[in-house]
Amino acid sequence: MAMSTEPLTAERILVATEEVLRRHGPAKATVVDVARQLGVSHGSVYRHFRTKAALREAVTERWLNRSTDLLRAIASRRDLESAVVLRLWLSELFLAKMAKAGADPELFQTYEVLLRENSRVVEEHIGELVGQLTAIIHIGVERGEFAVPDTPAVAARAVFDATGRFHDPVYAAEWSRPSIRDDFGAVADLLLNGLKR
Amino acid sequence: MAMSTEPLTAERILVATEEVLRRHGPAKATVVDVARQLGVSHGSVYRHFRTKAALREAVTERWLNRSTDLLRAIASRRDLESAVVLRLWLSELFLAKMAKAGADPELFQTYEVLLRENSRVVEEHIGELVGQLTAIIHIGVERGEFAVPDTPAVAARAVFDATGRFHDPVYAAEWSRPSIRDDFGAVADLLLNGLKR
Incomplete structure (x- = not known):
């Protein structure tokens, strides 16, 4: 001992x-x-x-929050266009998840088990991420860069759902495919175009 | 016997x-x-x-193809705007998957096992669906309704990936949530807006 x-x-x-x-x-x-x-x-x-x-x-909470601070720093950038901030934020989320899955696959699998048994913590984490996205979209709407049919919060949830393939651990096995970055780029292009005023 | x-x-x-x-x-x-x-x-x-x-x-192939014919009929409609056809197609795909999961959950779970062991059949099925989406988007571009930064095929793949939450069996457990139809609607709005010229 x-x-x-x-x-x-x-x-x-x-x-x-x-x-x-x-x-x-x-x-x-x-x-x-x-x-x-x-x-x-x-x-x-x-x-x-x-x-x-x-x-x-x-x-589980500590592991999930490890990438949240950097994302929050990106979400609060005011010196860049909202479209750039949103693309950076989505890329950073995807890269952080890929890095976690790739650097230590055993630990990642361990956390996949823990995520299933701690759904409250997962919900809170998703709430934090969608909150950051809402802030980015809200500023974009205020600046006249973005337009949303409903509220920024609804659009933020839609962006989060539409990019699930690139951050939900259920898809981790696909993140090593060579085409995955192009696939991500195509979804990001489409979503950013959808938010444009 | x-x-x-x-x-x-x-x-x-x-x-x-x-x-x-x-x-x-x-x-x-x-x-x-x-x-x-x-x-x-x-x-x-x-x-x-x-x-x-x-x-x-x-x-497995027979089960997957059961909903493909109706989707193909929707994809080939020429009497409606492309945006309407695309929304109908995405809704039908989601409803067909929800119906399969809800009507006979045990059989659905059985097929989830079979899908994992028949990845070639799954790839072909996805290829068929993305092909139908490509046709819809291609016509929309020809008519001047849609504009895509890359090819219709790339945009089709992006639409398919971005709607995974509403057709990938890994999310079947979430399809009974009351909010799921609104979530679907918000993603569909965003994607259609992103394709608009």
Whole structure:
């Protein structure tokens, strides 16, 4: 058992949990494994996360939010045309997902299992992303660049749904196809054209 | 064993195979079950389909093609604006998939298994559908209703990809949500606007 003098924070527990999930897989990983990884008692872990389910939910949320900050920074750019911001944002979302799936396929598969058991966290994450898209489209409408038949929020949801092939983990196996970037480009062109005033 | 004097056709074997798949599920259904259902020897079945895999492929193809004829009839309408034809076509595809998933969920799940093992048939089916979409968009461009940045075929693929949420069986569980028709409408509006000249 490795001993540590660092204070036991929620963040350290989440880092260790991801490592344990990577090593044992989502079916076998236990809170005892996480405690052993940190050199603490499992009681110490439970003081931060009251149940195993709460720990799994928190680690899923942390993984999903890893790419959200960069996307939010893109969404808040005011120095570029809205069409450029929207295309950058969609590309960044796709590239971030591809990178996650490609760099560590086992961990990605592990998170696919966790996503299925944490639908509330997934809904919140999608809500955050659609919120960012809504902000981009709202500014575009204000500037007279975009026009939407309904509200910016409805258009944002439509853009998110229409690009699912390029961010929904169910399609991860297709992201290594050589044609996928062209496919993405064609969908992005069509959607941007659809938003143009 | 039920005896029959009808001649044993490929179509009768496929009807019986679907019935056997519905009853036993894709893991347990055998060629012997199909022969028993028809009151013939399994050798007679093998004279039409040389392997169990060939039989499963043919039954999958038949299921996929069941909605293709109606879609082809819509795609060939010349009396309506291209935008109307495209919207009708997308709605019909979505409704046909929803109906299949809703009317007989067990059979739908069975076919989800068969689709995974018959990727060539699935590719051909998608090729047929994207071909119909290409024809609709091609006519729209010729009439001056639509404009596409690349070819009609590229735009057709983009429309197909962008509407995956409303026809890809991986999303079947979401088709019973009350909001799904509005979600579909918003995506269709955006895509049609994107094709407009």
